Amino acid sequence: MASVVADEAKSRSMKPSVTNLLYGSAEIFSLLGFGQASDKSELACENSHVLCAVLEDSEETVVRLGSTRYNSSTQTYQMLDGPIQISASSRDEDGLYRTSSGVYAIMTESEFAESTKLCMRNASESSAIETHVTHALAPDDAFVLPPSASLLSSNVTQEIGCHKHANTRTVIVAGNFEGDSTSLDVVMQQSKVAVKTAVKHGNQVCYAFLGNVVPDLHSAAQSQGDSDSMHRIVAMAQNGILNEGVKPENVTLIAGGRELAWLRLANTSESREIDLISDDDGNHGNHETQMKTQMKTLLEPTIFSDSVKNFALFNLPSWQTHNQSLKMLESRLDYSCTRDALSVLMFLKLLSVTKMTMNAPGLVRAFAAKDTKVYDFINRIIEVTDSVIETGVTQLFVGEPSFVLNDTGVILAPAAKEVVSSVLKYATSVYKEYMKKAKIIHHIAENDNIPNDDGSGNGGLWLTSRGTNGGEMVGKMPISAGGDNGKIVIAWKGDDNHSPTNVQWAIDLNTMFTAFFSSFQNGNVNKKLYEVFVAMSFDAREQELPLALLRSKGDANSSCQGVVAHASAPFGTIQRCIEVKKKQNHTTKARHCENPRKLVQCEH
Amino acid sequence: MRILESWCNVNTSSYTPSTYWSVATWCSATAGELKVTPNVSNDATQPSAFVRNINSALRAILSYKIDSFTVGEILQRENNDGSPSDMISGIVGPVVEEDSVEEDSVEEDSVEEDSATPNQSMRLVSFTAPKINYQFVVTLPEQFIAYSLSYYNYDYQLKKPPGAPTLFSEGVLPLPESALVSQTSENEYTNLGIRVWALRKSTSEAGNTTLSNTDNTTRLRTRLMDSDPYTGLNVAVQKVNFENMTEMQTEMQTEMLSIGIDVTELQRRLMVFA
Numbered sequence: 001m002a003s004v005v006a007d008e009a010k011s012r013s014m015k016p017s018v019t020n021l022l023y024g025s026a027e028i029f030s031l032l033g034f035g036q037a038s039d040k041s042e043l044a045c046e047n048s049h050v051l052c053a054v055l056e057d058s059e060e061t062v063v064r065l066g067s068t069r070y071n072s073s074t075q076t077y078q079m080l081d082g083p084i085q086i087s088a089s090s091r092d093e094d095g096l097y098r099t100s101s102g103v104y105a106i107m108t109e110s111e112f113a114e115s116t117k118l119c120m121r122n123a124s125e126s127s128a129i130e131t132h133v134t135h136a137l138a139p140d141d142a143f144v145l146p147p148s149a150s151l152l153s154s155n156v157t158q159e160i161g162c163h164k165h166a167n168t169r170t171v172i173v174a175g176n177f178e179g180d181s182t183s184l185d186v187v188m189q190q191s192k193v194a195v196k197t198a199v200k201h202g203n204q205v206c207y208a209f210l211g212n213v214v215p216d217l218h219s220a221a222q223s224q225g226d227s228d229s230m231h232r233i234v235a236m237a238q239n240g241i242l243n244e245g246v247k248p249e250n251v252t253l254i255a256g257g258r259e260l261a262w263l264r265l266a267n268t269s270e271s272r273e274i275d276l277i278s279d280d281d282g283n284h285g286n287h288e289t290q291m292k293t294q295m296k297t298l299l300e301p302t303i304f305s306d307s308v309k310n311f312a313l314f315n316l317p318s319w320q321t322h323n324q325s326l327k328m329l330e331s332r333l334d335y336s337c338t339r340d341a342l343s344v345l346m347f348l349k350l351l352s353v354t355k356m357t358m359n360a361p362g363l364v365r366a367f368a369a370k371d372t373k374v375y376d377f378i379n380r381i382i383e384v385t386d387s388v389i390e391t392g393v394t395q396l397f398v399g400e401p402s403f404v405l406n407d408t409g410v411i412l413a414p415a416a417k418e419v420v421s422s423v424l425k426y427a428t429s430v431y432k433e434y435m436k437k438a439k440i441i442h443h444i445a446e447n448d449n450i451p452n453d454d455g456s457g458n459g460g461l462w463l464t465s466r467g468t469n470g471g472e473m474v475g476k477m478p479i480s481a482g483g484d485n486g487k488i489v490i491a492w493k494g495d496d497n498h499s500p501t502n503v504q505w506a507i508d509l510n511t512m513f514t515a516f517f518s519s520f521q522n523g524n525v526n527k528k529l530y531e532v533f534v535a536m537s538f539d540a541r542e543q544e545l546p547l548a549l550l551r552s553k554g555d556a557n558s559s560c561q562g563v564v565a566h567a568s569a570p571f572g573t574i575q576r577c578i579e580v581k582k583k584q585n586h587t588t589k590a591r592h593c594e595n596p597r598k599l600v601q602c603e604h
Numbered sequence: 605m606r607i608l609e610s611w612c613n614v615n616t617s618s619y620t621p622s623t624y625w626s627v628a629t630w631c632s633a634t635a636g637e638l639k640v641t642p643n644v645s646n647d648a649t650q651p652s653a654f655v656r657n658i659n660s661a662l663r664a665i666l667s668y669k670i671d672s673f674t675v676g677e678i679l680q681r682e683n684n685d686g687s688p689s690d691m692i693s694g695i696v697g698p699v700v701e702e703d704s705v706e707e708d709s710v711e712e713d714s715v716e717e718d719s720a721t722p723n724q725s726m727r728l729v730s731f732t733a734p735k736i737n738y739q740f741v742v743t744l745p746e747q748f749i750a751y752s753l754s755y756y757n758y759d760y761q762l763k764k765p766p767g768a769p770t771l772f773s774e775g776v777l778p779l780p781e782s783a784l785v786s787q788t789s790e791n792e793y794t795n796l797g798i799r800v801w802a803l804r805k806s807t808s809e810a811g812n813t814t815l816s817n818t819d820n821t822t823r824l825r826t827r828l829m830d831s832d833p834y835t836g837l838n839v840a841v842q843k844v845n846f847e848n849m850t851e852m853q854t855e856m857q858t859e860m861l862s863i864g865i866d867v868t869e870l871q872r873r874l875m876v877f878a
Binding site: 171183210446460462546550559566567573579580581 | 605606607608609610611612613614615616617618619620621622623624625626627628629630631633634637638641695696697698728730739741758759760762765766767768769771772773774775776777803805825826828829830832835836
């Protein structure tokens, strides 16, 4: 396997002429108790060690060359910052490694430091010998290696982890179950290995769900009763995960695109698009008033219909088709329409809304799946109508002009009402509970001692389903959403004074969302924010750099880590945006990842 | 070099029942216990020896038929706006070890122990193009990946920002036998073999897919960590410069002609990692 070797490392390594007159290796090893390893497991440590050359002079002078790491598969020590590779089998009885290129010693950092002190003490005590002590060459980068297992110990040491009160976190992050309970089962079962390991080391275990868990694409046959993924995740958020000892406050919920799109189904204000057609005239007892309200809901167009005149120009042609279908209904609808007919029409609208404007063609199936007979029937209706209102009207009603159900329509009416009822009930129960705790973007710190509002966000973990729109939203608050230059865009307003850090900005944005949803669930809809959060559900999800601009402000050396669900792939990946220095000019920096096209060609 | 941003993507919803999650930990002991090291064979086999099989696998992608057209033909079409046709590109995924294959789902002959062959790690790479509603998941020898992408072999463990959590990506990737496009006949270098699966992007209209519906599958349990230098790299297929390429290209050109690919185009966009 080829390895990247830094030029600087090459130039400074393997130069025995830089003679640090330290001490004889045999003396050091005997003082440190260095003996014959009893078996190979003592050597199979995967941490980094110090690689030293042992000069063939009378003193067997030891010179630090760099760091090395043991590769258990090849049973070799591979120098990390140079080309030297030493086979474990070349180790002699005196603990030194003899190869064709020379004699080497391998020890831990602490052993090396100890031996250096020892040597300096010996050198100072010996006035008869004039020595020139120089410092060992520093590692290539300023980093501190973790404590490594001693080669000298007969027992393999283990890292003991973080102490109980450190509250160091280990976070399990998943999402995009689309209602699929089986996939959630897999995550909960298979993540137990990591959880047990974390608990063993005294970590505080947290779970986070990145959204898109509402029943949708993959839940048709699986969501029985309360077993779909959103139900179970809400239960975890409310009660904690008892088996894993996870407290409710350690379960983080993120609102994904699907949850934000569901705001339209959860809307109970006058601008709602879907409603249940009641069987009677309600408390008012006025048939005409009741019908008028329900017909208004039936004919309510999509959001943005007043700000975007031509959806086709905004890459939303299916939205335009949907709204045109509603116009057709408006031209034919009158008070003679029966409640059953209205129920079927509302069902057809629900089909159209979910398929044509929410990119969720499986949603209705998911809610029809509770009853096998209903599911089969609804499934046939969906296939026949193709979720287009006009086609449904042709198939389920008798001729024009008024809406009179044919036989199929009459049979469908109760099931249609049941499905609409199930969706709305879900939106005002489980979904509501999820959204009350949900965040748009969240930052988790290493432990409780690093409060989130303390600043930089360095060293933390960002959780976001959709990314940051190329950094466009970072540090800003949404003002409105609407059509602009062929796109539905969100207007953001920056306010550095209000959100001085990215972590504080995330808190402010989440607070805004929570406040919005709190009034939204009571039927008081802030129209502008309603449009903003719905717009977030369908803007570009596939972003090349989902964490753009989340690095701490004003710190040129900062970096950030996160977990996202921005693009679907067959397997999970870890990607990076890196900065490299050009070799010919060490002061010039080149970002490999800045140009998305170049990104594809050559870097992450 | 330094890391500006690193992120784990857990979204596999379009390819369920594939299920992935992330583990992020600030505890070095937990990270140390969970960490994974690919098993790269240290034998003297030159990566060029893999190329024939890899070419065979990638050819299988180009000749895969979608609605009566091969992928190669679809790629050759110009876009509606007259822009050049698309190239196939891929993303490097996790490493698959021999023990990654869950026992109850493995075909017997694919895991026959052969003491003469090294237990080589394989790397999952997924290829697609904008016009294609499929992801082609390919298993390639880790040794070949390490050789081909050695330029990107940064030691990210050493470059890790101070205080940053260690990221892991774990999951289960079920690969149904019905989606298997190609498999090398000779398990010369690895017991897992170089194989290609065509996974269609799923929608609810295609029906529900869950793990329980995929009995006839090879289920791969994988884990990778953020020190893995190759994960997440975007790769393209390009002309290769190995010594034996002349002979091999001639063979390929003949075959590509037979499936309707323009050979001059082939020179420009072919096929194997550089």
